[in-house]
Amino acid sequence: EVQLVESGGGLVQPGGSLRLSCAASGFTFSSYEMNWVRQAPGKGLEWVSYISSSASISYYADSVKGRFTISRDNAKNSLYLQMNSLRAEDTAVYYCARDIAAVVAATLEPDAFDVWGQGTRVTVSS
Amino acid sequence: EIVMTQSPATLSVSPGERATLSCRASQSVSYSLAWYQQRPGQAPRLLIYGATTRATGIPARFSGSRSGTEFTLTISSLQSEDSAVYFCQQYDEWPVLFGPGTRVDVK
Numbered sequence: 407e408v409q410l411v412e413s414g415g416g417l418v419q420p421g422g423s424l425r426l427s428c429a430a431s432g433f434t435f436s437s438y439e440m441n442w443v444r445q446a447p448g449k450g451l452e453w454v455s456y457i458s459s460s461a462s463i464s465y466y467a468d469s470v471k472g473r474f475t476i477s478r479d480n481a482k483n484s485l486y487l488q489m490n491s492l493r494a495e496d497t498a499v500y501y502c503a504r505d506i507a508a509v510v511a512a513t514l515e516p517d518a519f520d521v522w523g524q525g526t527r528v529t530v531s532s
Numbered sequence: 533e534i535v536m537t538q539s540p541a542t543l544s545v546s547p548g549e550r551a552t553l554s555c556r557a558s559q560s561v562s563y564s565l566a567w568y569q570q571r572p573g574q575a576p577r578l579l580i581y582g583a584t585t586r587a588t589g590i591p592a593r594f595s596g597s598r599s600g601t602e603f604t605l606t607i608s609s610l611q612s613e614d615s616a617v618y619f620c621q622q623y624d625e626w627p628v629l630f631g632p633g634t635r636v637d638v639k
Contacts, residue, residue: 443576450619450630450632450633451568451570451576451619451621452630453627453628453629456626456628465626465627467627468627501575501576506581516564516623516624516625516626516627516628517623518578518582518621518623519566519568519576519578519621520581520587520588522576522577523575524574524575525575
């Protein structure tokens with residue numbers, strides 16, 4: 407079964423850090439470009455970050471640029487999001503999501519997301 | 533930056549009826565438009581990509597169409613499990629952007 411499972415969320419004070427993980431199974435992780443998407447309480451979906459299949463290229467939403475870092479370990483079938491200098495407005499459920507198309511080489515193009523994890527909740531509050 | 537709008541914000545329909553949801557992009561996104569369903573407490577689920585292609589396992593009662601920068605998701609013969617929020621997403625250029633969503637209540 408194709409599956410993504412996030413972990414690492416929790417309560418953190420403003421200015422603090424948190425590292426989210428996403429464990430992939432059931433597919434060839436190294437062949438897919440990956441993303442993080444978040445959803446603030448009662449709000450819509452916001453794309454956060456993208457990483458190419460080889461981890462050579464990454465993109466960020468302006469709202470997190472310079473504070474968040476996406477990474478992956480293809481040997482461990484895992485995706486990560488290092489979040490620093492957290493703010494109250496970063497409070498959200500964070501989802502990892504897979505690009506719909508498997509790639510031989512990085513496309514660097516955005517895509518639809520066909521597999522999502524169940525999400526991990528991050529609360530930034532004092 | 534592209535702006536995505538959706539209408540209506542909410543839609544209340546009876547079982548068996550048809551629902552028509554609209555999504556508009558502020559500029560051309562070609563066919564790079566997806567629709568997602570999000571039931572309460574669940575992760576989003578991909579319904580349609582490429583504006584018109586149903587994702588794997590999606591019932592035929594879900595269909596998508598495009599007319600320029602206007603996109604439509606049609607749900608024919610609504611069922612109770614179709615109660616959800618529906619988001620459109622453009623993936624023609626970075627940043628990927630989602631619309632604000634349409635809440636569909638089937639009752």
